[in-house]
Amino acid sequence: MNSALARMRLPGNSLARSLLVVLAAGLILFLLSEELGAFNDLQLANGAYYFAALAGLTVLTGLSGQISLGHGALMAVGAYTVALLIGDEHWALVPALLAAVLVTSLVGIAVGAAASRLRGPYLAGATLAFAIGLPALAEQYPDTLGGANGLVINPPTPPSWLGANFPLERWEAWIACIGALVVLFVMNNLVHSGTGRAFRAVRDDEIAASLCGLHVGRVQTVAFIASAACAGLAGGLLTVVLQLAAPGAFELALSLSLLTAIVLGGLGSLVGAVWGAALLVLLPTWTNDLTRSFSLSTNVSNNLPLAIYGFVLIAAMLLWPGGIQAGVRAVFSRLRPSRVTGGT
């Protein structure tokens, strides 16, 4: 019934359809942010920028078949761009975020061109080196990049028409969610466009794809640039939410947890990226609350969240090898036939 209803209402044009989905998601997020307290608004903001990064990565890995262990570093590029432009040059928020996307895309061209020549473990190795090497630049140039101390920006001020007591956390959530919705819109269209089909063709069989006239290296580079642009926006949003760009925010663990999140959520699926972002934000809080309610010793409670995370990862991979989204899809498809017979 539901899907039949949706099929009737959704316009045939893919662009308009995407727009409708994004507007619906935006409305839900808006109502959600109004309901939430300050801490959950902050979690929503964190989830939104994680989604932006994950959406790019899941398209890169799931659709074009390239693995990247370096997305944390691409986020760092976006984050430092925003911190420098807002902190030192006093740019407004939106141009600074656009600049972050642009600069990270340029870095994406360089890394993507190199990446398109590498396969499998070599590609993983190269992007891993990028993830480890790039944040160290900040420590190499402490005068401009602030060293380990990082760069600080002022928190974004909610516009005055929202009222004097409008919570900062909600404003941050709005900014980050708008960023995430833009990413959702663009990536959803990209996935369903000719370029998206080219990604999949290259992923499935490079020789067959090139016989069809596709330039494999170019397609892979385009995928990497799109993915880098998303990571750059995510990094910029992170700076706006944390009001800080510091190498400590872009450790290797970030790149690795981005990768695990898209696998857990469901590789190649934008909805999977939503699940992944939710896991990245909620799981640490839940496990922390859990360990605290058992009043364990500090040594145990410090390491337990990581252990639980590992356990969830193993359990999810055993139960749903295709990720959470595949599990949800399986449940839906099991429900559907019975509903059809019931309806007719």
Next chain:
Amino acid sequence: MRQKSHKVLAVGAICALAAVVAGCGSSSSSSSSVPGVTSTSITFGTHQPLTGPAAPGYSEIAPASQAFFDYLNAQGGINGRKINLIIKNDEYNPAKTVTVTHELVLNDNVFGIFEGLGTPTHTKVVGYLNSSKVPDMFVASGCPCWDNGTAQPYTFGWQPNYTIEGKILGQYIKEHFAGKKVGVFYQDDDFGMGGLAGIKDEVPASQIVSTQAYQPGGTNVAPQISAIKAAGAEVLVDFTVPIYTALGQLTSFTLGYKPQLVVSNVGIDPITVGGLLKTFSKGKAGTELIEGAITDGYLPSSSDSSNPWIALFRKVHSQYDSSAPFDGNVEYGMANAYTLAQSLELAGKNLTREDLVNAVNSMGSKLTGPGLVPFRYSTTVHGGYSGVEMGQVRNGQIVLFGGPLVTEPTAGTPITPYTIAQPAPPASGVSVP
């Protein structure tokens, strides 16, 4: 068709997420008027380097504070309230500090932050805590940046401002190592730069031949130490956390460089640094590499067992915190906890966040306790202790000498002796003026 069902799923997934997040939201909302306070308890939160580059030694500080609160709680607490401390690990990573501090304030609903540790870390949350009007008591760092009651009315420092410490160390260098070449090895942030500013205030510029900074996180300090050695420095001043004091000394040892060492009180605790030297050198070196180092202290030396405060802290330590060694870090945590308990006592039974801030503003400078020197607190001055006493590492222990000295951080203000003797601790609880 598959595509369309994806869209429906997408909206469904967002709805599910919405329900989950909204569910958490309603459970954590609190109805009490003052966050973190009930009639029987008060809860503070803190961010500490339980792991990471600053963890050795410093990870003992907050558990020691907790132990001292346990001791007070066993006697009925302060104003009938037991003091709880939620300790969160930020790994000395500024990005993590921001996250855990938001969690403490928004999710754990703490009354205030107490003893947040570190200059690079805590500087990232001062703005947030002040705009949210959350008491930010007794930061575990001597950064001059806490000392601004006008711009940051909710933030209070505790230990001596690094510039005050740098000035007093600088005066000693000027008087006792006159004409000798001085090199400074410092952490590249407001901690190291604050100390360097104090040194430069006292030591003639011609005497300082090299200043070398390090980034916390790296492990190779050979470039910096070699540069200081190459400049011919005969006196090496360290504004370093313990791990970098140890790395610096091991590097000096390897290079055959033996300058007179002068170290800030935050980086010299002999048990911590000795332990690090032993670990790094696989047992080949120990406290002998910091023997004779000049330093300072504002609390009685943790090895001075004749001091009644040390006796009290040792008693609390053996009862509530015996897994840690009794060293300068444990003493620090307990002494800071004592100051917080005094402030809570002064703030009274009907407690608001503003009451605590006002109590320290008006009465803080009259507080006495384990400190050798008085506090500087007023409405505008939020720095902590006003000075230090010179000390030296002798036989692996810090021995203080010459009597306490006090000064102000402003350049050119004189350094004067402080002669009022330290009072003995009360038999139970805390004593307030």
